[in-house]
Amino acid sequence: QQQVKQSPQSLIVQKGGISIINCAYENTAFDYFPWYQQFPGKGPALLIAIRPDVSEKKEGRFTISFNKSAKQFSLHIMDSQPGDSATYFCAASYRYNTDKLIFGTGTRLQVFP
Amino acid sequence: GAVVSQHPSRVICKSGTSVKIECRSLDFQATTMFWYRQFPKQSLMLMATSNEGSKATYEQGVEKDKFLINHASLTLSTLTVTSAHPEDSSFYICSASPAGEYSPLHFGNGTRLTVT
Numbered sequence: 001q002q003q004v005k006q007s008p009q010s011l012i013v014q015k016g017g018i019s020i021i022n023c024a025y026e027n028t029a030f031d032y033f034p035w036y037q038q039f040p041g042k043g044p045a046l047l048i049a050i051r052p053d054v055s056e057k058k059e060g061r062f063t064i065s066f067n068k069s070a071k072q073f074s075l076h077i078m079d080s081q082p083g084d085s086a087t088y089f090c091a092a093s094y095r096y097n098t099d100k101l102i103f104g105t106g107t108r109l110q111v112f113p
Numbered sequence: 114g115a116v117v118s119q120h121p122s123r124v125i126c127k128s129g130t131s132v133k134i135e136c137r138s139l140d141f142q143a144t145t146m147f148w149y150r151q152f153p154k155q156s157l158m159l160m161a162t163s164n165e166g167s168k169a170t171y172e173q174g175v176e177k178d179k180f181l182i183n184h185a186s187l188t189l190s191t192l193t194v195t196s197a198h199p200e201d202s203s204f205y206i207c208s209a210s211p212a213g214e215y216s217p218l219h220f221g222n223g224t225r226l227t228v229t
Contacts, residue, residue: 032215043119043206043220044157051215089156099145099210099218103156 004092006104013111019077021107023090026071030102031095035064035075038087038106047088048075080111115141117209119221126197127229134192134224136207142187143209147218148180151204160205163190197228 005024013019023033034049050057050064050073057064063076077084090104116139126132136146144165149157161182162170169182179201181193190209194201206223210216 034217036220041223041225043117043208043222045220046217049215049217095214099208099216100147100159100162101218102159105156106154108154 004090004102004104006090006107008107009105010108011110013080013109015080015082015111015113017080017111019080019084019109019111020074021088021090021109022072022074023104024070024072025092027092028071029094030092032093033064033066033073034091034093034101035062036089036091036103038089044089077109080109082111082113085109085111115209115211115217115219117207117219117221119207119224121224122222123225123227125227125229128198129196131193131195132197132226134194134205134207134226136190136192136209136221138188138209141209141211143190143211144187146184146190146207146209148182148190148192149206149208151206151223153204157206160192165190194226197226199228202226202228 035047036044037047038044048059048062050066052068061078066073088107091101093101118137120135146163148160150160151157160175163182163184165184171177184190204223208218208220210218
């Protein structure tokens with residue numbers, strides 16, 4: 001019930017391509033869904049976040065798509081760049097405890113020139 | 114933006130010794146901070162919630178006597194790994210968020226602990 005499942009485990013994309021990472025959850029009490037980017041040896045950094053009352057949120061090249069009925073959400077990185085190569089984590093939290101995050105297993109993205 | 118500072122970034126210690134890791138919120142106050150542990154190429158596992166002025170809340174399976182947490186002020190939480198063993202070697206990351214619903218969680222840059 002508390003899990004957030006993330007796929008794929010790793011992803012290789014050519015520069016300029018679209019990177020898509022998917023996450024799914026079971027617990028309908030989750031109310032906040034952020035995505036974090038982590039470079040080796042560094043802490044995660046917040047990329048973008050969404051709440052279930054919207055189906056899509058876009059910030060620059062990063063878009064979250066959210067399907068409440070399917071309990072799935074995904075991160076799309078448009079025009080992927082080598083600098084986007086990192087590990088991406090989706091996460092979820094409850095409405096009144098939004099800072100206690102449950103993380104997905106992570107996706108290692110490699111963008112080749 | 115909100116900044117969380119963690120120190121040290123790397124530490125090597127011998128088995129049996131204790132190591133203290135500091136986590137500071139630099140430009141905001143945090144009544145709650147979180148400590149995570151991350152093994153290589155794995156996800157972040159929440160170890161404990163640090164509460165200012167009261168006892169920390171530990172996740173299931175985390176030894177409270179092994180991982181001592183002190184949150185003495187609104188900007189500082191410390192994690193002490195006591196009687197460290199090689200299996201405690203890991204990447205420890207703290208996080209905090211400014212007050213407010215849906216306020217984003219910010220992470221420190223982590224501490225790489227190696228126990229020899």
